[in-house]
Amino acid sequence: MLRVRAFLFVSLLFLLATIANPVASQEQAPGPTLVLWPIDPVIEAPNAAAALWLENRGPEPVTLQVRIAEWRITPDEDVLEFNQTGVVPSPPVATIEAGVRQLVRLVRTMPLAPGREHAYRVVIDELPAPGAWLQRQSNAMALGVTLRMRYSLPLFAYGSGLSAVRRPERSGSRRATPTLQWRVERRDDGDWLVVRNDGSGHARLSRVELLTSDARRPLGQGLLGYVLPGTERRWLLPQGLPPADAFEIAAEVNGTSVIAHPVVHR
Numbered sequence: 001m002l003r004v005r006a007f008l009f010v011s012l013l014f015l016l017a018t019i020a021n022p023v024a025s026q027e028q029a030p031g032p033t034l035v036l037w038p039i040d041p042v043i044e045a046p047n048a049a050a051a052l053w054l055e056n057r058g059p060e061p062v063t064l065q066v067r068i069a070e071w072r073i074t075p076d077e078d079v080l081e082f083n084q085t086g087v088v089p090s091p092p093v094a095t096i097e098a099g100v101r102q103l104v105r106l107v108r109t110m111p112l113a114p115g116r117e118h119a120y121r122v123v124i125d126e127l128p129a130p131g132a133w134l135q136r137q138s139n140a141m142a143l144g145v146t147l148r149m150r151y152s153l154p155l156f157a158y159g160s161g162l163s164a165v166r167r168p169e170r171s172g173s174r175r176a177t178p179t180l181q182w183r184v185e186r187r188d189d190g191d192w193l194v195v196r197n198d199g200s201g202h203a204r205l206s207r208v209e210l211l212t213s214d215a216r217r218p219l220g221q222g223l224l225g226y227v228l229p230g231t232e233r234r235w236l237l238p239q240g241l242p243p244a245d246a247f248e249i250a251a252e253v254n255g256t257s258v259i260a261h262p263v264v265h266r
Contacts, residue, residue, distance in 0.1 A: 033058030034124075036151060041106060041122070042164040043087070043157040045114075049107045050155070052089075052122065056096040063095045063127040066104050068155065071119040073226070075194070075234045080121055086110055087120055087157060093127070112159035117176050117201050119228050120155040154226070156202065165201040165254055176201025180227070182249060182260040184237070191241065193219070193249070193262065196232035203227045208251040211259075212242055216250070224251075 035057055041050040056062050066089040069080035090105045112118055126149040156176075158164055163175045179199030185192045197203050205224040210217040217238060227233050241247065249260040 034062065034149065034151070036124070036153065039153055041153065041155050043106065043108050044164055045112055045158060045160040049105045052104045052106055053101055054096060054104060055101045056098055059098055061095055061097050061129065063093070063129055065093050065125045065127055067092070067123045068106065069121050069123060071121045073228055073231050073233060075232055087155065106155060108157060112157055114159040115161045116159045117162065117229055118157040119202065120157065122153045122155050124151040126150070162200065178203035178227070178253065180253065182262040184262045184264050186264070186266045190239070191237040192234045193237055194232055194234040195227050197227040197229055200229055202229065204254050206252045208249065210241065211248040211250055212246065
């Protein structure tokens with residue numbers, strides 16, 4: 001009940017501020033004006049860096065902070081460790097004028113373990129422009145929140161002897177490949193889809209659907225999540241499903257369509 005009241009109170013503040021000052025509310029929620037590419041940068045040995053381009057297509061300068069976190073996962077969530085120093089951005093902060101592109105190099109600072117995929121996330125945060133700091137503080141007090149853009153991209157680095165997922169194999173190396181095991185766990189709190197990856201490369205799961213004899217039921221919209229090598233992820237299944245041996249799972253794994261037959265664990 002306390003959470004519901006707090007949510008309603010914050011929502012009421014936001015509505016009142018929007019009615020009283022529509023210009024300020026539009027400034028707090030601008031349309032997307034930053035273009036990033038590539039959206040899946042990789043670092044392959046012996047290369048020591050990858051390029052990331054940021055283009056400001058908005059009408060005003062934008063200041064961005066770039067951070068790189070070591071990325072690991074638990075069955076239920078992503079865990080980001082920003083205190084790592086294995087890969088660093090250069091520059092870490094940049095002000096990009098309207099209509100200008102900025103190159104950010106993602107630089108490996110130490111050798112990578114051979115034959116392994118190393119997972120990171122590149123997190124890009126919009127910082128307040130110096131001249132707009134007081135205005136943003138005023139808006140934050142009126143709204144109770146401050147909204148700024150954040151972007152997060154996967155970054156994978158490969159030691160010698162391993163090529164990136166979905167990239168051509170290099171001489172003397174093998175391509176990183178996921179090996180997935182699909183199962184359904186019956187638990188007191190519901191049925192869970194569990195996906196384990198025993199392969200050498202990550203699995204990007206998207207467009208996941210549960211297939212029964214007469215229906216297709218989406219499990220989330222678009223990207224469901226990643227399963228890194230040597231880890232597993234789980235997702236709660238909708239209620240009212242038939243027994244797990246009566247349905248299949250259709251998914252795209254790294255852009256390739258697959259059909260899986262989950263094993264039931266009770």
